[in-house]
Amino acid sequence: MQIKQIPLPIFVQDYSAVKPYLETLHLPQHTDLEEYFFKYPEISWECLKHIKIIEMNEEALKFSGATNVNGFTAALPQLFTNTLHKALQKILIAILTHQAKIEVEAQAVTLNGKFRDIILNWKLHPDYSESLEVATISIFDITELKKLQDNLTQQTAIRTKEQHQTEKQRQPHQQQMNRIEHLNSMGELTSSLAHQLNQPLAIISSYAQETCRRLNDNDIQHQHHELINAAQKIALHANRAGEIVNRLREFFSMKPLQKQPEDVNQIIKGTILFLKQEYNISKKLISLTLDSKIPQILLDRTQIEQVLFNILQNAFDAVESKKAKDAKITISTAANNNALIVTISDTGVGVSEQILDNIFEPFFTTKSNGMGLGLAICRSIISAHDGQIIVSSIEGKGMQFKLTLPI
Numbered sequence: 001m002q003i004k005q006i007p008l009p010i011f012v013q014d015y016s017a018v019k020p021y022l023e024t025l026h027l028p029q030h031t032d033l034e035e036y037f038f039k040y041p042e043i044s045w046e047c048l049k050h051i052k053i054i055e056m057n058e059e060a061l062k063f064s065g066a067t068n069v070n071g072f073t074a075a076l077p078q079l080f081t082n083t084l085h086k087a088l089q090k091i092l093i094a095i096l097t098h099q100a101k102i103e104v105e106a107q108a109v110t111l112n113g114k115f116r117d118i119i120l121n122w123k124l125h126p127d128y129s130e131s132l133e134v135a136t137i138s139i140f141d142i143t144e145l146k147k148l149q150d151n152l153t154q155q156t157a158i159r160t161k162e163q164h165q166t167e168k169q170r171q172p173h174q175q176q177m178n179r180i181e182h183l184n185s186m187g188e189l190t191s192s193l194a195h196q197l198n199q200p201l202a203i204i205s206s207y208a209q210e211t212c213r214r215l216n217d218n219d220i221q222h223q224h225h226e227l228i229n230a231a232q233k234i235a236l237h238a239n240r241a242g243e244i245v246n247r248l249r250e251f252f253s254m255k256p257l258q259k260q261p262e263d264v265n266q267i268i269k270g271t272i273l274f275l276k277q278e279y280n281i282s283k284k285l286i287s288l289t290l291d292s293k294i295p296q297i298l299l300d301r302t303q304i305e306q307v308l309f310n311i312l313q314n315a316f317d318a319v320e321s322k323k324a325k326d327a328k329i330t331i332s333t334a335a336n337n338n339a340l341i342v343t344i345s346d347t348g349v350g351v352s353e354q355i356l357d358n359i360f361e362p363f364f365t366t367k368s369n370g371m372g373l374g375l376a377i378c379r380s381i382i383s384a385h386d387g388q389i390i391v392s393s394i395e396g397k398g399m400q401f402k403l404t405l406p407i
Contacts, residue, residue: 009060009139015095017050022096033096037089044089048077056133063139065111075111082115083107084120091122095132100124108139117146174255257303257384261296264304264340264405265333271308272331283318289332297340297407303381307389310374311344311401318348318399335407339387342403350393 003010018099025043026037037044053073061225066072083106094102098147101123108116118139125134272286312329318328330345351359360379380388386406393399 003055003057006057009063009141010057011053011137011139012055012061013135013137014052015050015135016052017052018047019111019132020094021047021050022092027096031260033093037092039051041085043083045077047092048080048088051268060139063110063116063141065114070251071080072111079109079111081107081109081115087120087122094122094124098129100129101128103166115143116141117143255299259298259300262299262304263296264299264303264342265290265292267301267304268308268331268333268342271305275309275312275316284328284331285316285319287328287330289330291333291335294333294335294340294379295407297405299385299405300381304385307378307381307403308342310345310378314374314390315344315346315348315399318346318350320348322347322349338407339404340407342405343400344403345398345400347398350395350398352395356391356393360389 003012027033053069056064056069058278061067061072064072068077087104087106090102090104093099101121103119103121104119105119106286108118118141121138122141123136123138124132125136128134147220268290269345270290272288275281276283287312312331315329319329326347328347330343332343334341334343360375379389382403382405388404390402392401392402
């Protein structure tokens, strides 16, 4: 056989003496051969003595560390590892079951004492299938590949361990991530709702304005003053609701703020007036300490109104829950060289430190009918204005919000 040019270790072997030895064993027809050779390992060792090495190519000599066939044959019993012994048993089973070829992974040891991981291919020459005079073994050295595989396995184990550790650290934040994802989904929902709500709101506004016009034209304004006033409120609140819905859609769409110079004191007064009309709040409940010298600053009026509305509504709910006679909501403004500060304090029920830590989290709420979005939106709006919102509370005594906006 021409094996010199093959770039793999090739061993040409003669198994003709093995066949008659196996026949002397008189194995029953249905013998479990793997179990048999496992039980009687001396048989495969005896077979090794009957195998003759006919030829080895140069690659086989290099792989084994031998200088010639005779030297390799003499050392062969000492070079047989456990896995090579099992490979030989598979070859013997192939001979007994008339298989022409097999492939098996094993570990070989060279004359230099180096262990090599290999894939061994045994193939019986078709012209000698009966006599077993010629069979070839080709070796594919996978030592480096196995090392790489082992390294990858180790790296994978390390990364898996790190991922488990990271996952443990991440678990407390997973709920927050889900909430943020929910909040993002609400952005799409809000956009759809805005489209659906603007049309009826526009119709309400249109009918209310038309009612006012007709009543004025008929010169019955004095007789129907209350009706006109109600119609004006319908128009006012419908327009305001439409504006808030549009701004909420813009907020979730991350559109630029519509900033212009505004008087924060006037925004506060307007928000309080609106809340008093809506909730029938006593004048004694609110105390204002507004610095008349604060400058106008650039901000989006509607969004800041929304922040004030949300915080003040929570304050009203807090003092109402406490039902104290001395209940008070205090609003103050002040300015320094860099920022304008709005402080809103109440003497309501307050909250615990645990609740305070989560108070700005989306969907976190202590109200049975609350959505938990109000303060989350407040923080996002203030952050969009490059400002800060800080909250403090003493449980049972009240809460304070401090809004800081750049000048």
